[in-house]
Amino acid sequence: MGLKPATNPDVEAATIELSIDGKPVTAKDGVSLYDVISSTGKIIPAMCYHYTFDPFGSCGMCLVMQEGKKAPVRSCTAKAAAGMIIRTEGDDLFQARKKAVEKHLSVHPLDCPVCDADGHCELQDMAFQHGVTNLASAKQKLIPEDTRSPVLDFNMNRCIACAECINVCKDVLMIDALQFMKKGGFNQVVPKGDQALSCEFCGDCLAVCPVGAITNKFSKYLYKPWQMKKTTTTCNYCGDGCQMQLETKDAEVVRVTSPLSWKNKWGDRTDTAKGHGGLCVRGRFGFEYIDSPVRLKQPLLRKGNQLVQVPWLEAMHHVADRFADIQRQHGPDAIAGLITARCTNEELYLFQKLMRTAFRTNQFDSSARYGHLNFVHASRKALGIGRSPNDWEDLTKAKAIIVLGSNITETNPLTAVRIKEAIRVYKAQVVVIDSAVTNMAKLASHPVLINPGTEGLVIEGLIKATLELGLIDEDSTKKHPKAFEALKAAVAHVSLEQVAAHTGMSIDALNSTAAIFAEAPRSIILCAEGIVRQSNGYQNVLKLIDLAWITGKLGQPGCGVSTVTEEPNEQGAVDMGAAPEFFPGQALFSDQTARDRFGKAWDVTLPAAGSGADLVEILKRCRSGQIRALYVIGENPLATLPSSMEVRAALDRLEFLVVQDPFLTDTGRMAHAVLPACTSAEKDGTFTNLEGRVLRVREAIDPIGESLPDWHIMTALANALGDQWEYESSNDIQAEIMKLLPGYYNLGQPRKVVPTVDRYLSNGYAADVAARYRASAPSGAKSQRPFSLSMGQILYHSGKMSTSAFGLIKIAPNTGRLRMNPLDMEQLAVGDGAKVRLTSDLGSLQVAVQSDPSIAPRTCFFPEHFNEPPVKDLMPVQVDATTGVPSFKHALVMIEKA
Amino acid sequence: MAFEDQRTTVYKVDPAHPESETLPTLRTEELLLNMGPQHPSTHGVLKVILELEGERLVKSTPVLGFLHRGVEKLAEDGTYHQFIPHTDRLDYVCAMYNNFAYCRAVEKLMNITVPDRAEYLRTIVAEVQRIIGHQFWLGTQALDIGAMTVFFYCFRDREILLDWFDELCGARLTTSWYRIGGVERDFTASLLDKLKQFLDYFPPKIDEYVVFLEKNRIWVARTKGVAVISAEDAVSFGLSGPTLRGSGVDYDLRKAEPYSAYPKCEFSVPLGKNGDTYDRYWIRVQELYESVKIIRQCLEQMQDGPIMADVPSVTMPPKERVFTNLESMIQHFKLFSQGFNAPPGEIYCGTEAHKGELGFYIVSTGGGKPYRLKIRAPSFIHMGAFDYMSRGYMIADAITLFGTYDIVMGECDR
């Protein structure tokens, strides 16, 4: 539409001057007059306007007088032009605006008492502000309420037809699930095609609805806005780190609202490059796990064959005594620990400190091990940076983005919105390479479907294509001729034809992708679960860095190889040293200077450098009986890892298993002691999101039952074991981290780190690179197991935690069905809901199927959040030799009709 | 003795006596006496530390705060409208006048003009409240000094008015009848009848009260020349109301800054000469007659009309409009849940309550709640002069002094 400023940083719009209320104002040519006026700090009422999308102009409130025109003009749809003389105030304008409000009021029903928006309603505000009285009452609409959707109710009697919901859905989120429809004599907002609403349920339409026309089913009628206590905190579902407001009434979380709201509708669209303030379905509707009735409220101890509720004092005495006993009898290395990356930075720091100083062992790991560490290790090795180099603003303003192995709209929906904005507003070219037809692929300029598990090969093909097409950046490669030669030699054996044949990506596509990436001034590669959670993840990230290097994208502003994290604080877990190989700040545990520094700071003799164990090693040592006690915080290895990892056997051999979790998990049921922990809504702290920003988590409600924050329990445990920890709040821990890692919090903004690619390229690169591109023979067992089964995230869930959120389960229950392409189902002659037998190398089970056109032919998908049926047990596990990351999301299977 | 008490003076009975060396010595010392907080004549939980030399008061230090409820802080937590019931509990004897003073302050902040009829209603009820206040004062003051009968007669007649309040607004003491922009409810025919009857009945009764006191030599002895304060001192202590006018200072806000229907009524402001307790008593009795006069005039002048200003963004809409009109319903919901949007600024508004100048100072930073609300309570200001006025009088006069200010601790401690 072009009413918004041409925000592309490459093209500047001309600057013009106009006069507003007698004051000269400069603005960009062609932008909305309303934006120009609001940029001066003057707020004209407008009910259909929101800065995140183009003006719509239906409410008729934003009237201004333009000199030379008789009637007032709508400022939102008028373009600012040079020399305009505008008046924004005056009695005539006030009366005109009042008329507009009256028009909306006259057909509005009298239902403030039962409306959830009452008190948070722009129509109310406007009527009140303009002092409307003595209105002629018009005919009531009497439209029945649309309650068909599982999430949102549409009461079109209240609608003022501002179309904010439609616009935000279409323009910002590019989902386009709503439309206007003339029905019963009134223009109504209905879900596309007047069906029950089925969309991503992000709820941004609910957030921008200025009246109560769209209401939230999960908190319907439970509240009035004025009763709520609002706590701004960080979402606990994925690594995007969205800010949200938990609205609570007493000890109950009633709803979640976003910074995106009709209440703050003024801004410049360029502001949205750092995020538009919205939430996704998990953040907005997945809050019910917090005060779920199945939350643990008291510590449990195993007495005989069952877990019995005991008071905290007894539980802590028991836990401390048992740990001390085992430590005394079998030495410190008989104890190990696991922690989830859903804990705050402070807790992750405290956990590794507890392990290293109180238990004196280096056997512990966090859930960052499931994938993110692949990226961290590769990036650290090649560039010296242990995190994604690009932030949301880079993504929004990129000219080319390659999304490789990431179903980003499902895993990190708000990062996906950044890419959508890059497509829509900044006209970026987006190449989506995936083995499924993802939502992003539907929007991308270059969607590419590849065979599952061939991502690594695709990267090789891209490098080869880059070399063949001569797209290399001379400046970067000339500095390291040796390394470049080594790389050329290493990929010499790769043939594009073979790559194309194996991956299913045509040579043309490879060539054009390589060209798009190399030629764009700002290009980013985004790799996620399809790379880092698969086998060879570490090597594949390094290959991507090679590609970025030879095209000269390393260290350039707005360019780089990035990843997204699945759990909110995976980055924080690495930064806080909750991994055996790292100290806080990602200093290597084996590094002597770091050992001296931290040993001195903590006043202990640290465990020997080689004695550490990561997740896989810990389980092995548990099985061998070397580890006798395990301290598990928020992790659930039993439900996460395939049975081939023999987790149950490992846990069975333990003398003492402590599980600290808000819920009684599968692992918890095996434990000797279960300690009730808080969710992030009940504690203070920080998360580090995928950009490296440190975000505050704030306590919204008091801990439920007798549950306690993890840091509190750990402090008590350390003190019971004889240490003197004096942390009284997470601020005390923060203060200690600040001393050890100066600048880590840095007001939330990540520190700029310059990639040091030269060190790696001149030292040992040549040796590495040959091994990296060694021809990997694609498995020929295809005929036996023709289908490729993958497990992954779906939009409505995150890990296992979200399955306790009643609302999310209502939206996406465990159907227990395998998703397959309809063509394949036709071939197998099975219909929706029919049972099939699924056989992999590790076993076989019966499962129902469901058709899903977004699944590529010859593949099938099962969400990783559910273990019923236990599809995960069919998965083979491959452990990365360098990083110890277990990958178990992909298997070759045979499907027969059962 | 290891140390000598500083306040103890030891002296001979008569140092000039030839045998003074052999005469015994008398030790006299100042006595510190805690009066209150549980004392029947301190009018609430007030404690005064009296320093006595014999029966004489050397110094008296009022200790306040036993009835502190943080009313000013409570105001910051609610809308302007919600504070009205809290004002009932300031001077709980005369809730109407507190309501009146507060509403006037908010109306000044919001720049609202109250309709004529409402102004008359407000004036009438305020004067009825003044009568109640003075009756209450007269009864208790007389009781404190020792005359019990007056107390009974005053309270008997006060009952009539309290019942009248009950019929007017539903409560006898905690009235909350005034509203920002008007009043809650109009007079009914029965209320008007009862009020008129009372106006005929009451003046002779005042004469009756006076019979017991004016010629009573105990009363006269205990009030004339007791707790005298000069006009200059009274002004510099910030006294107001009858306490100030007793010293002959002609300052009455009803005349100085006429408000409500007062400018339309003829009445005189009685003034004292000596500034003693008796003059203050006399003024209050005269004010009873004046109040009756004002009420009569108001009843005559009052015309039919609305009892609530119609400013949609501030005043509550009538209930029947709420049921039928959306804009009134919105207004209703907005006002009750969030309050009206006050302009940023500060305002002080003083009103002549029967005790003195009752002022509300409001600081608004915009929005529906006051940023700060300060109450200038006459009882509190008057307690400032207690020490000065009590010096040199007998201990029994301390009780007269409490009474003569007409203090109510609810207002003093807030």
Place this chain on the structure above:
Amino acid sequence: MRATLLIKKILQAALFDEIWDAMKVTFKHMFHKPITFQYPREQRILPDTHRGALALLRYDDHQERCVGCDLCEAACPSRCIKVVSSEDAERPLQRFASEFYIDITKCVFCGYCVEACPVNALAMTKMYEFSTHDKRTLLFDKERLYDIGERHLDDAKKYLHAHNQEKNVEESREYRYYFPQSVLKPTQPPPKHLG
């Protein structure tokens, strides 16, 4: 003249003239009817406006008037009301107060909640005797409030009338709130007065 005045004064002083004056008034009162009465045998007659215990009301057809809008909670200056509202399980899309508490120990009887109620579900009655052996019973719950409303229905209606809240029963019927219907299943007939 002056002498006679002086003599009169001396006589008055000697004969305690003021006592005779006062006694005259006192004796006159011996023949008045006493204005006190014997509570609790005798009860005060309260005016209709009297602000006593709060009550919740129903419509004539026994439907609860309250729609759980929480405005009374917002209006209450002493924060003694707690309303828990939700969707009625039996009647989809209808809002009602599933729980309603008034802490009568905190209540200041200002009547703001009645004024705030947009459906006149609340009213005050002439009941003022709350004495109890158990302080906990002074937390009035929904059941108790409806019970008071039923037992003091006349007083409640008079109160609403006296305070200009509701003219008569017809009016209350007319203002009754009608909920939107669901596309899936209508739960009530459409309102007559709006048809």
